Amino acid sequence: MPASKTQQATSAADTSIGFDYQFYHFFLLLLDLRHGEEIGIEQKDDVHVDLADGSQLLIQTKHTVQQNAAGESINLTERDKDLWKTLSNWSKVIAEQSDAKAFLLKTTFQLATNKQAIKNPFILKLIQLQNGDIKTKDFKDYLKELAKGTTDEGIKTYIEAFKALPADQLAGFAKKISFELNHDDLISQIKKRLLEKIHIRERVEDVYRNLHSELRDTNYLNVKAGVRNVISFEGFNKKFGKCFKVAISTKLPIRDLPYILPDNPEHQLFVRQLIDIGDISAASKDAIIAYTTQMLQLLNNLKDWEDNGDFLDSDRRKFNRETAFIQQTAFKTSYRRIRAKLEGGTGPDELDDDIKDSALSLLDDMRRQILQFDETQLSLELSHGHFYLLTEEKEIGWHLDWQKRY
Incomplete structure (x- = not known):
């Protein structure tokens, strides 16, 4: 029996895939950790990475199930609500800092999404500012007109929060914003990264399953116990290194494989x-x-x-x-x-x-x-x-x- 309109409207599927998207992005970045680095999920941001030089990467993950006529994920538009809500939240974080200049010097902000951005005017303006092709005043004037041009009060509020930063902070912030667009099929990317690490294609699925299970359990138990979901490079090797042993062991993987019973x-x-x-x-x-x-x-x-x-x-x-x-x-x-x-x-x-x-x-x-x-x-x-x-x-x-x- 198909779901009713009310059931479809209240479905948690969109929210669920958003959390899954966040987890798989965390999983992918975890495999890139180096000595002295650590990564967290739902701590400083959706995902964050603390680098060995003291700098940090704050990441917001946004996933959409909406598609265009070609069956592709919809575009990240100039007035995309996810975009402006993210920029507004980051603006508030900057405003709360006792030393915003030092914070901006050590922080990079990234929006990771499966949306595309084909000729997004905001991103083009942002790149112009980052390259020094336009001045901060020109960028603020653009934001002012952008806010005027929307009837969505929520989006207008988000744009205003971004524009309200002092000129030096806005310029410093804008230069540290990056985008990971059309970022999808994360499971395949994770498996490719694992292959680059273990170099044995036949063992990738086994290592992936081991890591996936352990990470899911660890994240759940940490949240339940009130423990920070943060993993260092050294901690990852200590706690999850055994997940890779299947790739180097001569022990054969035993799997529950499909079979067909004979007729008689x-x-x-x-x-x-x-x-x-x-x-x-x-x-x-x-x-x-x-x-x-x-x-x-x-x-x-x-x-x-x-x-x-x-x-x-x-x-x-x-x-x-x-x-x-x-x-x-x-x-x-x-x-x-x-x-x-x-x-x-x-x-x-x-x-x-x-x-x-x-x-x-x-x-x-x-x-x-x-x-x-x-x-x-x-x-x-x-x-x-x-x-x-x-x-x-x-x-x-x-x-x-x-x-x-x-």
Whole structure:
């Protein structure tokens, strides 16, 4: 059912994406920190960066979901409300300083937005002032006419607050204003920055997920505890450095990957073997699906590692041999007494129950095994999945005569 007009009007989506935009901008700049620098979110401004030389960058982030006819973000216009509200807020901050001149010398102001600015007259005037092409008086006269030309009292108030700064402060402020326009698709930019740091494309997603999760949790918990959300270069390395370890470790990333169940999972070879020894019945649909899922998750992770170049064919063969050796060694132990009875003349039919009991005991023993390849330790479910996969591939079996039977 579509949302009503009232629901659409009161939707928090626009506000939510604004906070997300702020977070991702913070995330991106965090990756550029250098020694002696620190970054904060919702502290001195939406985002701020304190540089090693004592200067600071104050950043306001503004995101719009509005689009033009071409499907692009709308323009940052000459009388854009976000623009003038931001400049007004910064003007108030300057006016509150005990030494506004010193504050302006060490501060740069940046508006980061996904809006575009095609021939914005205000930005053109600002650049002229910054380049010395016009005087402060000319700039103030322009602002006066700009305020007169709007019927929006809110925007007019914002322009007046900006224009009200003393001429020397207005000139100093105007020269320190910069824009990050059409600044969008921040997630892709973050991942590109991570690639520049770790140089292993296949591990970017893993590092990104680790960092994203830790940063989100840290920001939330800091706000909840009343702790300043500020991170120094050294603090970032100490607290979040472990998020990069996945890029340098030989430990393989284990992922929850999509899979497609076969149409008739009960026809799989490994399932037929488990049915034959009495572990499950053909009617045990839930168990068959669970076991098949474990096998497919293991198989998909193996393929994922191979596709990403983390796992060679020789690694796959080595891993299979090691797992098969564990099962085959236990297989010999489980059937030692039964083999002795068969060699002594006891018929196989007489030992059928004993054979199934031994097979089940062997299976239970293997289900307690936690498999490992180099530094990568599998979960219990994936360990089960590898035994099932090797059974499906006829590398191992559970019944004493599995090779003849299958």
